[in-house]
Every structure is written in structure tokens, then in C-alpha cells.
Amino acid sequence: MKKRTTIDDVAREAGVSRQTVSRAINGMDGISPNTRDRVMEMVSEMGYQPSRLARGMAGSSTQTIGLIIGNITNPAHAEIFQCLYNLADAEHYNVLLRNTNYEKELELKAVQSLIAENVDGLVILSPTLDSEELAQFSDEDCPIVVIHRAISAKNISSIVTDTSRATKSVVEYLMGSGHECIGLVTRTGELSTIRHFEGYQQAIVMRGLPNCPSLIEQEEITMRGGYLATHRLLKQNPNLTAITTYNDLMALGAIKACQELGRHVPDSVAIFGYNDIPFASFCTPTLSTIRIDGEEVGKRAFQRIKEMIARPEVEFPPAVLDIDLVIRESTNRQ
Amino acid sequence: MKKRTTIDDVAREAGVSRQTVSRAINGMDGISPNTRDRVMEMVSEMGYQPSRLARGMAGSSTQTIGLIIGNITNPAHAEIFQCLYNLADAEHYNVLLRNTNYEKELELKAVQSLIAENVDGLVILSPTLDSEELAQFSDEDCPIVVIHRAISAKNISSIVTDTSRATKSVVEYLMGSGHECIGLVTRTGELSTIRHFEGYQQAIVMRGLPNCPSLIEQEEITMRGGYLATHRLLKQNPNLTAITTYNDLMALGAIKACQELGRHVPDSVAIFGYNDIPFASFCTPTLSTIRIDGEEVGKRAFQRIKEMIARPEVEFPPAVLDIDLVIRESTNRQ
DNA sequence: TAAACTGTCGTGAGCGTTCACGTAAGCGAA
DNA sequence: TTCGCTTACGTGAACGCTCACGACAGTTTA
Numbered sequence: 001m002k003k004r005t006t007i008d009d010v011a012r013e014a015g016v017s018r019q020t021v022s023r024a025i026n027g028m029d030g031i032s033p034n035t036r037d038r039v040m041e042m043v044s045e046m047g048y049q050p051s052r053l054a055r056g057m058a059g060s061s062t063q064t065i066g067l068i069i070g071n072i073t074n075p076a077h078a079e080i081f082q083c084l085y086n087l088a089d090a091e092h093y094n095v096l097l098r099n100t101n102y103e104k105e106l107e108l109k110a111v112q113s114l115i116a117e118n119v120d121g122l123v124i125l126s127p128t129l130d131s132e133e134l135a136q137f138s139d140e141d142c143p144i145v146v147i148h149r150a151i152s153a154k155n156i157s158s159i160v161t162d163t164s165r166a167t168k169s170v171v172e173y174l175m176g177s178g179h180e181c182i183g184l185v186t187r188t189g190e191l192s193t194i195r196h197f198e199g200y201q202q203a204i205v206m207r208g209l210p211n212c213p214s215l216i217e218q219e220e221i222t223m224r225g226g227y228l229a230t231h232r233l234l235k236q237n238p239n240l241t242a243i244t245t246y247n248d249l250m251a252l253g254a255i256k257a258c259q260e261l262g263r264h265v266p267d268s269v270a271i272f273g274y275n276d277i278p279f280a281s282f283c284t285p286t287l288s289t290i291r292i293d294g295e296e297v298g299k300r301a302f303q304r305i306k307e308m309i310a311r312p313e314v315e316f317p318p319a320v321l322d323i324d325l326v327i328r329e330s331t332n333r334q
Numbered sequence: 335m336k337k338r339t340t341i342d343d344v345a346r347e348a349g350v351s352r353q354t355v356s357r358a359i360n361g362m363d364g365i366s367p368n369t370r371d372r373v374m375e376m377v378s379e380m381g382y383q384p385s386r387l388a389r390g391m392a393g394s395s396t397q398t399i400g401l402i403i404g405n406i407t408n409p410a411h412a413e414i415f416q417c418l419y420n421l422a423d424a425e426h427y428n429v430l431l432r433n434t435n436y437e438k439e440l441e442l443k444a445v446q447s448l449i450a451e452n453v454d455g456l457v458i459l460s461p462t463l464d465s466e467e468l469a470q471f472s473d474e475d476c477p478i479v480v481i482h483r484a485i486s487a488k489n490i491s492s493i494v495t496d497t498s499r500a501t502k503s504v505v506e507y508l509m510g511s512g513h514e515c516i517g518l519v520t521r522t523g524e525l526s527t528i529r530h531f532e533g534y535q536q537a538i539v540m541r542g543l544p545n546c547p548s549l550i551e552q553e554e555i556t557m558r559g560g561y562l563a564t565h566r567l568l569k570q571n572p573n574l575t576a577i578t579t580y581n582d583l584m585a586l587g588a589i590k591a592c593q594e595l596g597r598h599v600p601d602s603v604a605i606f607g608y609n610d611i612p613f614a615s616f617c618t619p620t621l622s623t624i625r626i627d628g629e630e631v632g633k634r635a636f637q638r639i640k641e642m643i644a645r646p647e648v649e650f651p652p653a654v655l656d657i658d659l660v661i662r663e664s665t666n667r668q
Numbered sequence: 669t670a671a672a673c674t675g676t677c678g679t680g681a682g683c684g685t686t687c688a689c690g691t692a693a694g695c696g697a698a
Numbered sequence: 699t700t701c702g703c704t705t706a707c708g709t710g711a712a713c714g715c716t717c718a719c720g721a722c723a724g725t726t727t728a
Contacts, residue, residue, distance in 0.1 A: 032705080032707090
């Protein structure tokens, strides 16, 4: 049975007090350079690692941030996680993950449980909870950063892209390429789809095209979901020549559905994705999509949560990220 | 400043002692049904949640398992994580993730840091560390389950598939379809590739075909890696008609490379993957691959780590999982 | 009837830190 | 000298639990 090396062990060996060791390892002042060196040498000699549990108990920080993620299996989410993780890890933060499968109940529980775990901050990467549901956590003293949903309140801040404008650009691009009957494949629920609708309809209306409800299909956010929705869409609207989707996964499913129905992509149907996951440039045909820089998102989210931890009284406005249309084969009609 | 509800608060309100509350919430005996009910009612009324930090400090378990993962961006890994996570979460375990990018140094540090965090157990999902490197952790009293590498020692156990046999089956299948010049695209490093080589060569030799080193290319485990390796492979061996790969990601890259080089898949080159990630059945052409049930892997890993936590003295033999060949379009020559 | 046991509960200590103090030495200024 | 300030430490308490006990009924056993 191995016994853990504690701060007291180090203190004893170095011939100083507990507190002095603490001062040394935490870079606090009130300690002379000489003693600091001596202590630090002892620390590495004895292989001492402070216990995060004890630190969390005694101090105010657990050096842990919670991350709630809708589905880690979604490559767009995974990329953001990875980047956020790397930054956090570099600053000795632990990342505590909760995979919620986009379920509202689970997500609410996840927020509560993470706060109860004394995380220093919380990042939410899932389009499930709405502003009101989030607002109830304003009074817990745990800063929250929400990704992809604009909200800013006490202790709550966000990193967003302009989904509405992006979707509008996509539809305008498709109309510019001569498409007049454009379908929308999006997720179930209202929450983040509303921006999606918004952009879609703005573009349609501006162009004076008919705003037809049968051109919209909703499904779960997976390849299978995109596949099913597209099947329905094309059955109801055989004259449809383009589809814009909620994300790349649904787009990949859409391509599959088109192929099964004998509708060539892009010659018979153009498909537009959202996110630019790695597969988008490796599939056949390669996928036109909205590029969101996952690395940038992860970086901003981490920076923001750190700022909020450091200055809890400040209220931060949403950070809006740029997006680009990436045109590839799936919309490139001959 | 919100104050946390502690076990003492509950005890006071319920008119019992701390320890009695502890007995109630932990389902220990030495408490009458009446008091238990009364305490539990008070617990939910006050919204009391025990502090994992304090539990970890005071008790022997932190209810946390560590998971080291090579690259969470790899869908095969993500699936296993998700399943393991779900099971762990259902039993109130936290999962502490470390993403190591397959780097040996990071991975060794990750193991040490997780042990220092007092995790109850550790699961390693990465083909990076070899048996000797792992063996040094036998003496820490923290059970370790290694996925995809056969090893069993004190405190160390594993969940594996027979990569060698699987690869052999693939090559035999390809030869059975008339292929005589078969390339191998695998990862850099020796560790898990050795089983890959083994199966490949066994099949080749049994058939009496020449064992040509130029038919093997190594790269990083990504689509891009598979893409680059395949480019080199086809340049050096234009007469090659089939490629078997380390995993589906590399296979997807291989398909891309073939398309760029004007080699039709499967008519000119057949491609075989490994893992059966969701994209394998949604890409074009759909990918023939080895099916590994990620859900089963995650389940076994979690069950095993729980067994090891419960009975630290027992040494478990590797659990070997079944695999299947899944034949799809990418090897289906007309 | 005394002794031993069983069921139910409470108490003190300890886990490994940080925090808010207290203290002693050294130095300069009034 | 005397006071105050700074620098460099040390000390006790606290964080919220679990663990190993101890205590005290009530019930069985010898």
C-alpha cells in the first residue's frame, strides 16, 4: 500500500513549514528566493504532486472546468473539445465532460451536477437549453460560457456565429446558381433552428420566391437524420434542386439519400452543409459547407471562461465569429 | 455568496448525527428504515448533494475513472468513449479524459497525473504505450484496463480484438477475389502495427505470393495520412489492385487518393478499412471494413475496470472480442 | 440473573490542502 | 531610543466528508 507524498512530508524534509512549501509551489510571495529554490528542489526530488482534492476542499478553486457536450461523436463538437482541452490542459485545468445526447433533462442535471462538483467554470456546447433555462443558473456563482447561442447575463456569456446570416448567404448563393426550389433539412426542436429558418426565409422572401412549408424537414442531428429527412423531402418535392442542411452530418446523409433515389449530386440536386468537418473534404462528392473554425471557437470559449473566472462581476457581450462559404463539388453543377 | 448544503446541515435538520445521514445516503446498514426515510426526505427537500471532493479526501474512492484516449476526434474512439461514459455516468462515476494525440510522453504523464488525481481506475484507449512502459504502473494501486493491446499483469488487464487474424482474413478475402498485388497502409511506429504486419504477411506467404516491402506504407492515423500513404503506394506500385488499411480514416484517405489518381474504386483498386465507423456506410463508395462493436468494447472495458476495482488481487486474462468482415462497395468489383 | 449479543445511533480523528492570522527579526526614521 | 514598517516565516482552523470506534438500549443465551 503506497502512501501519498504530502505537503507535510516535503516541509519536513526541507526543514520549513507547510505554508512555506505552499508559498513556493504556488508562486506566492513572502518567501525568499533561497528557500523557494530549496523547497522546489525537494518537491521534484520527492516527486511531490499536490492533491487536487485537498486543494479544492481548502481553497476556492478546483482547477477544473466542466464541459457539457451534446454528442462527442459529432466531429464538429469533437474538434472544439479537443482544442479547448489542449488549452485547458496546458494551464493545468482538468476538463470534466458530460455527454448529454442533446436531451434537455440530462443537460439540466449535468449543469447542476457540475456546479455541485465545484467546477471553476462551465462551457456548454449543445443547442438544447434555451435562454430561460440557462438563466436560472445566474445565481450560482459559477461562470458559464454557451457556444452557438447568443445570451449574456450575470455569470453567463456566449461565443456565437451568425447562423441566420450564414444560412441566408447559402440560400442566396444557391439562388444565384439558378436554383429556385430549395429545401431545408434541419434538426427537430425550435431552439437553434429558429435562426436557421430565419435566414432561409429572409433569402427566399427577398427573392420573391414562394415560402413553402413542405420544403422544410426536421430530424435528429445525425447522418441518418439527414438521410431520412431528405428521403421525405424529395418524395414530396421531386422538382427540388437544392438542399441546405443543419450541419455536415445531415448533409452527408442527404447525399446518401439522393444517390439512392437516383438523383445525382450536384447535377440533379445541390447539397450544402454546415461546419466543415474533415469528412466534408474527403467524401464524394466533396461537400460545400459553411466553414466554422473549431479551433477558434475552442480558444475563444476557454479565454472567455478564464476571464469570467478572474472577473466574476463583469458581464461580457457575445463574441461573434466569422464564417466563410466553402464551395466544393456538391453544389458545382456543370 | 451561496453557501453549500453540507451533511451537517442535513443532520441538524433531520435531528440525527452526521454519520447517520452518511449511512442513509450510502445505503449502509446500521440504520432503521424509519430514520433512513426521514433522512432521505430531508436530503431531497434541502437539495443536498454530497461533495465528491470531500468524499475523495475522506474515503477510499473518488468515484472517478480516468480515460486516456489517443484522439477523441477519431470516430471509433469517440464511440467507445461515449458508451463507456454512459455506463459510468449511470453509476455515478465521473470520467476524467486525457487526450494525448498518440504522443508517448504525454501519455506517460497522463497516466501519472491521473493516478495522482486518485482515480479509482484507468482505461487506456490508444496504441501508443507498450507493455514494458505500462508495466511500471503495476505497483501503483490503481487498476488499468488497456484497450486493443493484449497485456495482463498485476493491476493491468486488457480488452482486445485479434488484429492479426482480422488482417489475415481481409487479405485472404482480397486474394479470394482475385487480387494478387495487395498494399498495406498502416500507421507509423511499431507497436500495434506488428499485428497488422503479421496477419498481412501470414496470408501473403500462405498463398505463395512475393512479400514485397514496397507494398507497405506508414503514416499518421488520419484521413490525410491514408491519403499520403496511398499516393506513395500507387506511385511505386502502379500494378497494385487492392489496399488494406489500419483503420477507416486511413481508408477514406486512400479512396480520395485513388480518385485523384484516376484509379476507380473498386474497379481499379479495392480498399479495405478497419473499425466500421458510421461514415463507412455513408461515404461513396461505401467502405468494406472490419466491424468492431464499439459499444461492446466500451461495455467490456467498464465492466472490467469495475471488477478490478472491486477485487484488486485478481489477475484477469485479456478479453477477446469477435470481429466481422463487412463487405461493401469499395471491394465489390464488377 | 448475569453475561453476551444485536441493532441503532453518536463521537473524535483524519484526509491534504489553503486561508487568515500571528510572530520575530531586521531596518530606517523620528 | 522608540516606534513603525517590511520581509520571512510559522500556526491553528477550516473545508465536508468517511472511518474506526464507543455507547446504550433491548433481546437473547447460559
